[in-house]
Amino acid sequence: MTTMATTESRWTGGLSPFGMSWQKLMMWWFIVTDALLFAGFLGGYGFSRLGSANWPAPSKVFSMPFLTVMTFVLISSSATMACAVAAAKARDRAAVARFTALTLLGGVIFLSMQAWEWAHFIGDGGRPAGNPWGDARFGSYFFLVTGFHGTHVLLGVVILLIVALRARKDRYTDNGVEVAGLYWHFVDLVWVFIFGCFYLI
Amino acid sequence: MTNDTGPTSAPSTAPATPHYGVYFRIWGVLLVITLLMVLTHNPAILLPGMAAKATLIALWFMHLKDERKDFIFYIASSIVILSLILFALMVPDGKAM
Structure with a gap:
């Protein structure tokens, strides 16, 4: 990498921007754009909620202990993924397989819990265009935000399965x-x- | 993911044994912050809590702290500036309501 930089002119190509692989740079670009997608969702949600007189209290609708466990599962899978990356850097194949399998398990548990949550939300009368608890947009944002995030998790599970x-x-x-x-x-x-x-x- | 010609795949920098300890410590801190956020339900805890969690994940789990300084600035400024434009464009809609 450094030898390339010294022996070739900047204009002849062959240099990697920021000294990283193109796959990694493109993933970071994707992450920037994807962050803006969710920033738009959450911004719109905040906008609607601040202007709403009857936004339901989430703790009245959802089970907070259940959601906390969901969050723990996702954070834990992120920690095992970080270990998988470290194992890959160290060329420890068995550890890569073990840690990606653990991460995969966390992703599947998270998705299953989300499916359970959706089933309860729908069972209790929550719909994209209305719900029994208050402002109709509450249901819209619930399905939009958790649906998009869940789809991302599902795609991540597929990627992890391949890895x-x-x-x-x-x-x-x-x-x-x-x-x-x-x-x-x-x-x-x-x-x-x-x-x-x-x-x- | 089959391409193995990127500069980061050079094996020269691979450590002999991976250090998992730091990831488990970050994991523990993330869990503690989450618990604090859930138990207190206080906006004064929630907002710094979210910021702290996001920073820990980006810097340590995503290894942003190990990247070049100009890259960190490049990624962080892109997200911040574009998000601010996004949020600023909502203000006229708020005034129209």
Whole structure:
């Protein structure tokens, strides 16, 4: 990397911006745009909620202990993913397979819990266009925000499954694991704001 | 993900044994902050709590702290400036209501 920088002119190509792989740089670009997607959702939600006279108290609608466990599961899966990336950097194939499998398990548990939560919300009368608790937009934002986040988790589970299978066959690259990890951490990071802004405030 | 020609895939910098300890410590801190947020339900805790969690995840889990300074500035400023534009554009709608 440094030898390339010294032997080639900046204009002849072959240099990586910021000294990182193009896959990683493109994942970061994706993360910036995806962060703006959720910033738009949460901004719109905050806008609607501040202007609403009868926004329901989330603690009256959702089970807070259940949501806290969901959050713990996602944070824990993010920690195991960080370990998987560290294991990949250290060329420890067995550890990569073990930690990605754990992360995958966390993702599946989180999705299952979200499915349970949706089932209860719908069972209690929550709809995108109305709900029994108050402002109709409450239901819209619930499905929009948790739906988009859940879809991200689902996609992450698919990516992790591929990484885990590749690790089992010893066909993984540390770069590939790291890029998958960036995506997974970002999904966890978004949940921090959804949990705080939508459920806790 | 099959391409292995990126500069970060050079094996020269791989440590002999990975250090997992730091990730478990960050994990513990994240869990404690989450518990504090849930138990207190106080906006004075919630907002700094969210900011602290996001910072820990971005810097340690996503390894942003190990990237070049110009890259950290590049990513952070993009998100902050574009989000501010996004939120600022909602203000006229609020006034119209």
